[in-house]
Amino acid sequence: MRLGIIGCGKMGRALLGGILEAGLVQPSEVTVHDAWADAAQSAANDLGVTAVDSNAAVIEAADVVLLCVKPQTFAEMLGQLSEADVEGRLLISIAAGVRIETIEKLSGGRHRVVRVMPNTPALVGKGASAFAVGPSANDDDAQTTRQLLGAVGYVTQVSEDQLDAVTALSGSGPAYIFAMIESLVAGGIEQGLDPQVAHDLAANTVAGAAAMVLQGSDSPTQLRENVTSPNGTTFAALESMRAADFDGIVRRAVGAACDRSRELGKA
DSSP states (O other), X not given: XXXXXXXXXXXXXXXXXXXXXXXXXOGGGEEEEOSSHHHHHHHHHHHOOEEOSOXXXXXXXXXXXXXXXXXXXXXXXXXXXXXXXXXXXXXXEOOXXXXXXXXXXXXXXXXXXXXXXXOGGGGGTOEEEEEEEOTTOOHHHHHHHHHHHHTTEXXXXXXXXXXXXXXXXXXXXXXXXXXXXXXXXXXXXXXXXXHHHHHHHHHHHHXXXXXXXXXXXXXXXXXXXXXXXXXXXXXXXXXXXXXXXXXXXXXXXHHHHHHHHHHHHHO
Protein backbone atom coordinates (compact mmCIF):
# COMPACT_ATOMS: atom_id res chain seq x y z
CA MET A 1 0.00 0.00 0.00
CA ARG A 2 1.21 3.49 -0.87
CA LEU A 3 -0.38 5.80 1.69
CA GLY A 4 -1.04 9.52 1.44
CA ILE A 5 -1.99 11.93 4.22
CA ILE A 6 -3.48 15.33 3.44
CA GLY A 7 -3.57 17.33 6.66
CA CYS A 8 -0.87 16.79 9.28
CA GLY A 9 -2.65 18.25 12.29
CA LYS A 10 -3.27 16.37 15.53
CA MET A 11 -5.63 13.77 14.07
CA GLY A 12 -3.64 13.26 10.88
CA ARG A 13 -0.44 12.79 12.90
CA ALA A 14 -2.19 10.45 15.35
CA LEU A 15 -3.50 8.25 12.55
CA LEU A 16 -0.17 8.25 10.75
CA GLY A 17 1.76 7.43 13.91
CA GLY A 18 -0.54 4.53 14.78
CA ILE A 19 -0.46 3.14 11.26
CA LEU A 20 3.35 3.23 11.16
CA GLU A 21 3.66 1.74 14.64
CA ALA A 22 1.37 -1.13 13.62
CA GLY A 23 3.64 -1.82 10.63
CA LEU A 24 0.81 -1.49 8.10
CA VAL A 25 3.08 0.60 5.86
CA GLN A 26 6.70 1.66 5.94
CA PRO A 27 7.69 5.35 6.14
CA SER A 28 9.13 5.14 2.62
CA GLU A 29 5.61 4.29 1.37
CA VAL A 30 3.97 7.41 2.85
CA THR A 31 3.54 10.84 1.25
CA VAL A 32 2.14 13.81 3.17
CA HIS A 33 1.07 17.40 2.54
CA ASP A 34 -0.37 20.17 4.67
CA ALA A 35 -1.39 23.72 3.79
CA TRP A 36 1.03 24.73 6.53
CA ALA A 37 4.31 23.47 5.11
CA ASP A 38 5.98 23.26 8.54
CA ALA A 39 3.40 20.68 9.67
CA ALA A 40 4.17 18.36 6.76
CA GLN A 41 7.90 18.84 7.15
CA SER A 42 7.64 18.09 10.87
CA ALA A 43 5.92 14.79 10.06
CA ALA A 44 8.65 14.03 7.55
CA ASN A 45 11.43 14.83 10.02
CA ASP A 46 9.89 12.94 12.93
CA LEU A 47 8.50 9.88 11.13
CA GLY A 48 10.67 9.51 8.02
CA VAL A 49 7.83 10.00 5.53
CA THR A 50 8.01 12.13 2.39
CA ALA A 51 6.57 15.66 2.38
CA VAL A 52 5.42 17.08 -0.97
CA ASP A 53 4.36 20.57 -1.98
CA SER A 54 0.79 19.97 -3.18
CA ASN A 55 -2.34 17.91 -2.58
CA ALA A 56 -2.21 16.72 -6.18
CA ALA A 57 1.27 15.32 -5.59
CA VAL A 58 -0.08 13.22 -2.71
CA ILE A 59 -2.82 11.56 -4.73
CA GLU A 60 -0.42 10.99 -7.61
CA ALA A 61 1.97 9.12 -5.29
CA ALA A 62 -0.54 7.14 -3.19
CA ASP A 63 -3.09 4.36 -3.60
CA VAL A 64 -4.95 5.26 -0.40
CA VAL A 65 -5.29 8.86 0.80
CA LEU A 66 -6.46 9.94 4.25
CA LEU A 67 -8.18 13.32 4.01
CA CYS A 68 -7.60 14.96 7.40
CA VAL A 69 -8.43 18.61 6.74
CA LYS A 70 -11.17 20.73 8.29
CA PRO A 71 -14.56 20.95 6.53
CA GLN A 72 -14.06 24.69 5.90
CA THR A 73 -11.18 24.05 3.46
CA PHE A 74 -12.39 20.70 2.16
CA ALA A 75 -13.95 21.85 -1.12
CA GLU A 76 -10.77 23.69 -2.16
CA MET A 77 -8.65 20.63 -1.35
CA LEU A 78 -10.93 18.31 -3.35
CA GLY A 79 -10.78 20.67 -6.30
CA GLN A 80 -7.01 20.37 -6.27
CA LEU A 81 -7.27 16.59 -6.20
CA SER A 82 -9.58 16.63 -9.23
CA GLU A 83 -6.85 18.39 -11.20
CA ALA A 84 -4.46 15.45 -10.80
CA ASP A 85 -4.40 13.13 -13.82
CA VAL A 86 -5.10 9.95 -11.80
CA GLU A 87 -8.13 7.83 -10.97
CA GLY A 88 -9.14 4.81 -8.91
CA ARG A 89 -7.68 5.99 -5.60
CA LEU A 90 -9.30 5.22 -2.25
CA LEU A 91 -10.11 8.46 -0.43
CA ILE A 92 -10.79 8.11 3.30
CA SER A 93 -12.26 11.30 4.72
CA ILE A 94 -12.50 12.26 8.40
CA ALA A 95 -14.23 15.62 7.71
CA ALA A 96 -17.40 15.92 9.79
CA GLY A 97 -20.55 16.65 7.81
CA VAL A 98 -19.06 16.32 4.32
CA ARG A 99 -21.08 13.62 2.61
CA ILE A 100 -19.72 10.88 0.35
CA GLU A 101 -21.69 12.18 -2.63
CA THR A 102 -20.06 15.60 -2.23
CA ILE A 103 -16.57 14.13 -1.95
CA GLU A 104 -17.09 12.00 -5.08
CA LYS A 105 -18.40 14.95 -7.07
CA LEU A 106 -15.80 17.52 -6.02
CA SER A 107 -12.91 15.10 -6.53
CA GLY A 108 -13.91 14.56 -10.15
CA GLY A 109 -15.94 11.37 -9.75
CA ARG A 110 -12.86 9.24 -10.37
CA HIS A 111 -12.15 7.84 -6.93
CA ARG A 112 -13.64 5.47 -4.34
CA VAL A 113 -14.71 7.13 -1.09
CA VAL A 114 -15.06 6.09 2.55
CA ARG A 115 -16.20 8.45 5.33
CA VAL A 116 -14.82 8.01 8.83
CA MET A 117 -15.75 9.60 12.14
CA PRO A 118 -12.81 9.16 14.54
CA ASN A 119 -12.46 10.75 17.96
CA THR A 120 -9.66 12.40 19.88
CA PRO A 121 -8.68 9.42 22.09
CA ALA A 122 -7.05 8.15 18.89
CA LEU A 123 -4.24 10.48 19.98
CA VAL A 124 -3.42 7.96 22.73
CA GLY A 125 -4.33 4.82 20.78
CA LYS A 126 -7.77 4.52 22.42
CA GLY A 127 -9.96 5.86 19.63
CA ALA A 128 -13.49 4.81 18.78
CA SER A 129 -14.17 5.19 15.06
CA ALA A 130 -16.97 4.33 12.68
CA PHE A 131 -16.88 4.38 8.90
CA ALA A 132 -19.29 4.21 5.96
CA VAL A 133 -18.38 3.13 2.43
CA GLY A 134 -19.50 4.95 -0.69
CA PRO A 135 -21.29 3.26 -3.60
CA SER A 136 -18.09 2.87 -5.62
CA ALA A 137 -16.07 1.43 -2.71
CA ASN A 138 -15.75 -2.32 -2.27
CA ASP A 139 -15.17 -4.91 0.46
CA ASP A 140 -11.40 -4.58 0.13
CA ASP A 141 -11.73 -0.83 0.72
CA ALA A 142 -13.77 -1.50 3.86
CA GLN A 143 -11.12 -3.91 5.10
CA THR A 144 -8.34 -1.42 4.37
CA THR A 145 -10.20 1.26 6.31
CA ARG A 146 -10.79 -1.12 9.20
CA GLN A 147 -7.07 -1.96 9.35
CA LEU A 148 -5.93 1.67 9.20
CA LEU A 149 -8.37 2.96 11.82
CA GLY A 150 -7.85 -0.13 13.95
CA ALA A 151 -4.25 0.99 14.43
CA VAL A 152 -5.50 3.71 16.82
CA GLY A 153 -8.35 1.93 18.59
CA TYR A 154 -11.79 0.42 18.10
CA VAL A 155 -13.49 0.65 14.68
CA THR A 156 -16.85 -0.44 13.30
CA GLN A 157 -18.80 -0.06 10.06
CA VAL A 158 -22.15 1.75 9.80
CA SER A 159 -24.33 3.21 7.05
CA GLU A 160 -23.70 6.83 6.11
CA ASP A 161 -27.05 7.98 7.51
CA GLN A 162 -25.88 6.73 10.92
CA LEU A 163 -22.72 8.85 10.95
CA ASP A 164 -24.53 11.85 12.45
CA ALA A 165 -25.43 9.69 15.45
CA VAL A 166 -21.84 8.42 15.60
CA THR A 167 -20.62 12.02 15.59
CA ALA A 168 -22.96 12.85 18.46
CA LEU A 169 -22.06 9.77 20.52
CA SER A 170 -18.36 8.99 20.05
CA GLY A 171 -17.13 11.95 18.00
CA SER A 172 -18.28 14.54 20.55
CA GLY A 173 -18.49 12.03 23.39
CA PRO A 174 -15.02 12.58 24.89
CA ALA A 175 -16.08 16.15 25.75
CA TYR A 176 -19.04 14.80 27.72
CA ILE A 177 -16.74 12.53 29.70
CA PHE A 178 -14.25 15.36 30.28
CA ALA A 179 -17.15 17.48 31.62
CA MET A 180 -18.12 14.63 33.95
CA ILE A 181 -14.54 14.34 35.19
CA GLU A 182 -14.44 18.11 35.76
CA SER A 183 -17.57 17.89 37.91
CA LEU A 184 -16.28 14.87 39.84
CA VAL A 185 -13.04 16.72 40.59
CA ALA A 186 -14.92 19.84 41.70
CA GLY A 187 -17.19 17.74 43.92
CA GLY A 188 -14.22 16.01 45.51
CA ILE A 189 -12.52 19.33 46.20
CA GLU A 190 -15.70 20.72 47.76
CA GLN A 191 -15.71 17.74 50.13
CA GLY A 192 -12.15 18.41 51.24
CA LEU A 193 -9.87 16.52 48.85
CA ASP A 194 -6.62 17.94 47.54
CA PRO A 195 -7.15 19.03 43.88
CA GLN A 196 -4.52 16.64 42.48
CA VAL A 197 -5.90 13.74 44.51
CA ALA A 198 -9.42 14.54 43.29
CA HIS A 199 -8.17 14.76 39.70
CA ASP A 200 -6.33 11.43 39.85
CA LEU A 201 -9.16 9.61 41.59
CA ALA A 202 -11.75 10.90 39.12
CA ALA A 203 -9.74 10.12 35.99
CA ASN A 204 -8.77 6.65 37.15
CA THR A 205 -12.33 5.91 38.27
CA VAL A 206 -13.65 6.73 34.79
CA ALA A 207 -10.90 4.67 33.14
CA GLY A 208 -11.54 1.74 35.46
CA ALA A 209 -15.31 1.84 34.97
CA ALA A 210 -14.88 1.87 31.19
CA ALA A 211 -12.49 -1.08 31.41
CA MET A 212 -15.07 -3.07 33.39
CA VAL A 213 -17.68 -2.43 30.69
CA LEU A 214 -15.30 -3.41 27.89
CA GLN A 215 -13.60 -6.39 29.50
CA GLY A 216 -16.45 -7.99 31.44
CA SER A 217 -19.67 -9.74 30.44
CA ASP A 218 -22.06 -7.65 32.55
CA SER A 219 -24.05 -4.78 31.05
CA PRO A 220 -23.59 -1.20 32.31
CA THR A 221 -26.98 -1.58 34.02
CA GLN A 222 -25.87 -4.69 35.88
CA LEU A 223 -22.55 -3.12 36.83
CA ARG A 224 -24.37 -0.08 38.22
CA GLU A 225 -26.70 -2.27 40.22
CA ASN A 226 -23.75 -4.32 41.54
CA VAL A 227 -22.19 -1.26 43.16
CA THR A 228 -25.45 0.22 44.49
CA SER A 229 -26.40 -0.96 47.97
CA PRO A 230 -29.93 -0.10 49.17
CA ASN A 231 -29.86 3.23 51.01
CA GLY A 232 -26.07 3.38 50.70
CA THR A 233 -23.80 6.17 49.49
CA THR A 234 -24.05 5.23 45.82
CA PHE A 235 -27.81 4.96 46.12
CA ALA A 236 -27.97 8.48 47.56
CA ALA A 237 -25.83 9.85 44.73
CA LEU A 238 -27.86 8.14 42.01
CA GLU A 239 -31.13 9.33 43.54
CA SER A 240 -29.80 12.89 43.36
CA MET A 241 -28.87 12.36 39.69
CA ARG A 242 -32.29 10.91 38.92
CA ALA A 243 -33.99 13.88 40.56
CA ALA A 244 -32.01 16.17 38.23
CA ASP A 245 -32.97 14.02 35.19
CA PHE A 246 -29.36 13.03 34.51
CA ASP A 247 -30.45 10.41 31.96
CA GLY A 248 -32.57 12.94 30.08
CA ILE A 249 -29.77 15.52 30.14
CA VAL A 250 -27.34 13.10 28.51
CA ARG A 251 -29.84 11.88 25.92
CA ARG A 252 -30.79 15.45 24.97
CA ALA A 253 -27.11 16.37 24.67
CA VAL A 254 -26.54 13.51 22.21
CA GLY A 255 -29.66 14.55 20.32
CA ALA A 256 -28.53 18.18 20.11
CA ALA A 257 -25.13 17.14 18.76
CA CYS A 258 -26.79 14.84 16.21
CA ASP A 259 -29.13 17.61 15.04
CA ARG A 260 -26.19 19.96 14.61
CA SER A 261 -24.27 17.34 12.64
CA ARG A 262 -27.21 16.99 10.26
CA GLU A 263 -27.36 20.76 9.85
CA LEU A 264 -23.66 20.94 9.01
CA GLY A 265 -24.13 18.19 6.43
CA LYS A 266 -26.68 20.33 4.61
CA ALA A 267 -24.54 23.47 4.61
